[in-house]
Amino acid sequence: MYDTDVLIVGAGPSGLTLAASLVKNGVATTVVDRQTAGANTSRAAVVNARTLEVLEDLDVARRLVKEGIQAPRFSIRDRARTLIPIDFSELPTDYPYSLMVPQATTERLLLDRLTELGGTVIRPKTLTAVMQDADGVTATFDDGDVIRARYVVGADGIHSTVREQAGIGFEGGAYQESFTLADVRLRGEAPVDEVILFWAKAGLTVVAPLPGGIHRIVAPVTEAPEEPSAPFIQQLLDDRGSGAGRMVVTDVIWGSRFRIHHRVADTYRAGRLLLVGDAAHVHSPAGGQGMNLGIQDGVALADALAGVLAGEPDSMLDDYSAARRPIALQVVEMTDRLTRLATLPRAARPIRNIAIGIAGRIPAVRRALATRLSGLVYR
Ligand SMILES: Cc1cc2nc3c(=O)[nH]c(=O)nc-3n(C[C@H](O)[C@H](O)[C@H](O)COP(=O)(O)OP(=O)(O)OC[C@H]3O[C@@H](n4cnc5c(N)ncnc54)[C@H](O)[C@@H]3O)c2cc1C
Numbered sequence: 001m002y003d004t005d006v007l008i009v010g011a012g013p014s015g016l017t018l019a020a021s022l023v024k025n026g027v028a029t030t031v032v033d034r035q036t037a038g039a040n041t042s043r044a045a046v047v048n049a050r051t052l053e054v055l056e057d058l059d060v061a062r063r064l065v066k067e068g069i070q071a072p073r074f075s076i077r078d079r080a081r082t083l084i085p086i087d088f089s090e091l092p093t094d095y096p097y098s099l100m101v102p103q104a105t106t107e108r109l110l111l112d113r114l115t116e117l118g119g120t121v122i123r124p125k126t127l128t129a130v131m132q133d134a135d136g137v138t139a140t141f142d143d144g145d146v147i148r149a150r151y152v153v154g155a156d157g158i159h160s161t162v163r164e165q166a167g168i169g170f171e172g173g174a175y176q177e178s179f180t181l182a183d184v185r186l187r188g189e190a191p192v193d194e195v196i197l198f199w200a201k202a203g204l205t206v207v208a209p210l211p212g213g214i215h216r217i218v219a220p221v222t223e224a225p226e227e228p229s230a231p232f233i234q235q236l237l238d239d240r241g242s243g244a245g246r247m248v249v250t251d252v253i254w255g256s257r258f259r260i261h262h263r264v265a266d267t268y269r270a271g272r273l274l275l276v277g278d279a280a281h282v283h284s285p286a287g288g289q290g291m292n293l294g295i296q297d298g299v300a301l302a303d304a305l306a307g308v309l310a311g312e313p314d315s316m317l318d319d320y321s322a323a324r325r326p327i328a329l330q331v332v333e334m335t336d337r338l339t340r341l342a343t344l345p346r347a348a349r350p351i352r353n354i355a356i357g358i359a360g361r362i363p364a365v366r367r368a369l370a371t372r373l374s375g376l377v378y379r
Contacts, residue, residue, distance in 0.1 A: 004030040005309055007139055007149035009162055011121045013291050014277025015155030016110035017298030020058055023119040025306040030147060034126035038111065041254060042102030042183050045208060045216045046288030049095040050375025054299040063109045068101035069209050073194040074373060078353045080242040084360030086370050093376060098195055100210050103291060130165045132272045151305060153274045160279035166270040172263030177343060180224040182217045182233050182255040183210060187248040190215050200240035201349050204342035214253060218285060220343055224257035260284050262336055264328045268321035276301055281328035286338040289331045292375055297324050327378050334372060
C-alpha cells in the first residue's frame with residue numbers, strides 16, 4: 001500500500017517545479033516542507049532563457065515574464081570601461097534576455113500553478129529518515145508520521161536529509177570569501193536593462209536591476225556584515241563600480257550574507273531516492289545559474305518519473321542522473337573559473353583585465369558566453 005507515488009521533500013523552486021510538473025502529468029504527488037511558510041526573500045534574481053523555455057509547458061514562463069524585467073545585455077567592466085559586452089538579444093530563443101525577478105516571486109508563481117493543478121504543500125513537516133526496500137520507501141517525520149511512497153525526491157537544499165540518508169557523497173569545498181548581497185534603491189547611473197559585473201582592483205561586484213526600481217548588489221568581501229548598511233554598500237560601489245559617487249545608495253531594502261560551496265552529489269539516484277536542485281549541486285552565484293539548474297532538474301526528473309510510473313523502463317531514472325550531473329559539473333567549473341578570476345590577488349588584476357579585454361573583442365567568445373549564461377548550451 002502506498003500513500004503516494006512520489007514524495008517530494010522541500011518546496012523551494014526545484015521541488016515546486018517538480019511537483020507541478022508531476023501533478024500536471026497525473027502522478028500522485030505529496031510535497032512537504034519543514035518551514036511554516038515559503039521564504040519571502042529575493043535571493044536568486046536571474047531566470048535565464050533555458051529555464052523560461054522549460055517552464056513553457058507548465059504555463060509558468062508567461063507569468064514570470066509578466067513580473068520580471070528583461071535585461072538583454074550583460075557586461076563585464078573595469079570601472080567605466082567595458083571589457084566584455086554580452087548581447088543576449090540575438091540568441092535563437094523566444095526569451096533573448098536575462099529575466100530579473102526575485103526568487104520569492106518565482107516560488108510564488110510556481111506554488112500558484114501547483115495549487116491551480118490541484119496540488120498542495122504540507123508544512124511544517126520535517127523529514128527525519130528514509131528507508132527503502134525493493135517495492136518502495138518509508139519516510140519518517142519529526143511528528144512521528146510515516147509516509148509510504150514509490151519514490152522519494154530530495155529537493156531539500158544544500159543540507160539534504162535525503163542525500164545523507166541515501167549515503168550519497170557531496171564532494172567539493174567552500175570558498176574563503178563570504179558574499180554580501182543587498183537589494184537597494186539607487187540614484188545616478190544605475191542600469192535599467194543590463195546586468196553589470198564590475199571586475200575592479202578591489203574585487204568583483206554585480207549590479208542588476210530588479211522590478212519596482214530596485215537594484216541587486218552582490219559582492220565577495222573578506223568578512224561580510226550580517227546585514228549590510230547603506231554606507232557599506234555605498235563604499236563598495238565607490239571602490240568597485242564605475243566611479244565614486246556615480247551610483248548613490250538611498251535605501252537598503254533587504255540584505256544578507258552567505259558563504260559559498262562548490263559541491264556536486266556523486267549520483268542523483270540511489271535506488272528509489274532521487275535528488276534535484278541544491279541537494280544535488282551548489283556553486284558560486286557568479287553567472288546566476290543555481291536556481292536555474294534546479295528548476296531544469298525538476299522538469300527533467302518529472303519527465304523521467306512520469307515515464308517510469310507509466311510503465312517505461314526504470315533506466316530512465318539512471319538517464320536522468322547521467323544527463324543532469326555532467327551539466328552541474330560544467331556549471332561548477334564555469335562559476336569557479338569566474339569566481340577565481342574575479343578574486344585574483346590585486347597585483348594580477350591589471351593583467352587579467354587586459355587579457356579579458358582582448359578576449360572580449362572576439363565575437364565568438366562573446367557568443368559562447370551568451371549561450372552558456374542563458375543556459376541554451378544545455379538544451
Ligand atoms: C542569501 C542567499 C542568496 C542567494 N543568492 C543567489 C543568487 O544571487 N543567485 C543564485 O543563482 N542563487 C542564489 N542563492 C541560491 C538559491 O537560492 C538556491 O540555488 C535555490 O534556492 C535552490 O533551490 P532548491 O529548491 O533546490 O533548494 P532550497 O531553495 O534550499 O529549498 C529547499 C527546501 O527544503 C526544505 N527542507 C530542507 N530540509 C528539509 C527536511 N528535512 N524536511 C522537510 N523540508 C526540508 C527547506 O525548508 C526549503 O524550503 C542564494 C541563496 C541564499 C540563501
